[in-house]
Amino acid sequence: MAKTFIVANWKMNKTTGQALEYARGLKAALLQNPVSAVVVIAPPFTGMRALAEELKDSAVCLAAQNMHPAARGAFTGEISGEMVVDAGCRYCIIGHSERRQLFGEDNHLINAKITAALNYGVMPIFCIGETLASRNAGETFSVLSKQLKEGLNKIPANDIGKIAIAYEPVWAIGTGLTATPGQVHEAHSFIRNLLSEIYGEKATADLSIIYGGSVTAANISSLMAEKEINGVLVGSASLDLASFLAIVNFK
Numbered sequence: 595m596a597k598t599f600i601v602a603n604w605k606m607n608k609t610t611g612q613a614l615e616y617a618r619g620l621k622a623a624l625l626q627n628p629v630s631a632v633v634v635i636a637p638p639f640t641g642m643r644a645l646a647e648e649l650k651d652s653a654v655c656l657a658a659q660n661m662h663p664a665a666r667g668a669f670t671g672e673i674s675g676e677m678v679v680d681a682g683c684r685y686c687i688i689g690h691s692e693r694r695q696l697f698g699e700d701n702h703l704i705n706a707k708i709t710a711a712l713n714y715g716v717m718p719i720f721c722i723g724e725t726l727a728s729r730n731a732g733e734t735f736s737v738l739s740k741q742l743k744e745g746l747n748k749i750p751a752n753d754i755g756k757i758a759i760a761y762e763p764v765w766a767i768g769t770g771l772t773a774t775p776g777q778v779h780e781a782h783s784f785i786r787n788l789l790s791e792i793y794g795e796k797a798t799a800d801l802s803i804i805y806g807g808s809v810t811a812a813n814i815s816s817l818m819a820e821k822e823i824n825g826v827l828v829g830s831a832s833l834d835l836a837s838f839l840a841i842v843n844f845k
């Protein structure tokens with residue numbers, strides 16, 4: 595069965611002190627009130643080591659927000675998959691639309707990052723999603739299909755279940771415009787069907803497909819009521835602990 599993930603993407607927010615204060619509160623809340631979903635925080639690189647120490651015996655896991663595909667070398671400003679693991683992360687967000695739009699990442703580079711993450715035993719949280727212009731032009735499925743096929747190029751079928759797909763329509767990220775549960779259902783069904791056509795039903799049976807884009811405490815329940823939604827990737831609403839806890843404890 596696909597696992598449910600609730601992932602906090604902090605982006606470029608929180609000093610180590612702020613991160614630790616939040617982590618202590620989250621850890622205590624989950625100890626008191628455990629949830630069945632896998633709860634993951636993606637902090638900035640600077641906070642990872644301290645958070646890993648603070649959260650080591652807790653139910654909270656860590657993700658990096660990005661990594662470089664090479665093992666090591668002259669790549670100023672980058673960190674490798676080995677460093678991601680060394681800092682205590684089991685997951686890595688790859689191909690976020692901000693990386694694609696602001697840092698020029700293309701499907702080819704994203705494919706190299708996914709391949710490298712898998713080599714280090716890091717689970718990629720592979721982000722895909724269409725822009726508003728593509729949706730309005732009726733190109734949502736062709737965009738998703740290209741991102742999936744190129745992003746997963748040469749990944750063997752038995753590795754597909756080691757990846758979580760995050761459907762994040764670009765027009766819904768940080769805009770307050772959440773996709774409707776129906777729109778998410780349609781996109782997630784398309785993704786699962788396409789991948790099971792390519793890799794076989796067995797390879798995709800346990801694949802988690804999560805949604806991201808203006809998820810809040812107010813819309814989490816209606817989104818999670820869709821059986822095709824295996825969790826959420828939360829940006830802005832994850833920065834405040836009370837707001838994130840309200841999402842984690844959705845009913």
Ligand code: PGA
Pocket residue numbers: 603762766767768769770806807808809827828829830831
């Ligand atoms: P948002 O961000 O929740 O602020 O829309 C989601 C994301 O970027 O993953």
